[in-house]
Amino acid sequence: MSREKAAWLIAGTILVLAASALMLFGHGDNALIPIPTHQFVLLLAVSDGYVLFLPAAYGLSLYLLWDRRFFGRAVLGFGVAIALLSVAWFVESWADGISYPGAAFTRAVAAENAVGLATAIVLAQLGLMRGSRPQTASAHLAIFLVLAWCAFPLLGRIDL
Secondary structure, three states: OOOOHHHHHHHHHHHHHHHHHHHHOOOOOOOOOOEEEEHHHHHHHHHHHHHHHHHHHHHHHHHHHHHOOHHHHHHHHHHHHHHHHHHHHHHHHHHHHHHHHOHHHHHHEEEEEEHHHHHHHHHHHHHHHHOOOOHHHHHHHHHHHHHHHHOOOOOOOOOO
């Protein structure tokens, strides 16, 4: 394994782990620490082990894709797919977001998602056009950071 690949694997996994752990500090009403629905479901299913899911998915996908010719296309496609799903998520849950956590929260989290995913897609496109593995790896990391931090936020009320 090359030093560059190892550095991206180790540093990226640590960053995604830190972003995943942020949910422990959020209470659902802080736009800087929104609770991603998929992280919440994993928390219910596997308790604190949820924090390992996205770092493992990041590391495994980077490890498997790094040396492939289609690395750039795969990352760009993944970023576009997550962005489209995110738009659908916000369209479907916007009314719940306005009525429960509030309009300011919902707008702020939507903006965080839009900026994060747009940045990832631009990086992926540039990495693909330039044949730059570091830019593609940056896009890959950005997508996973958004997934760990603010993607698909809980916008309704959860009564357990």
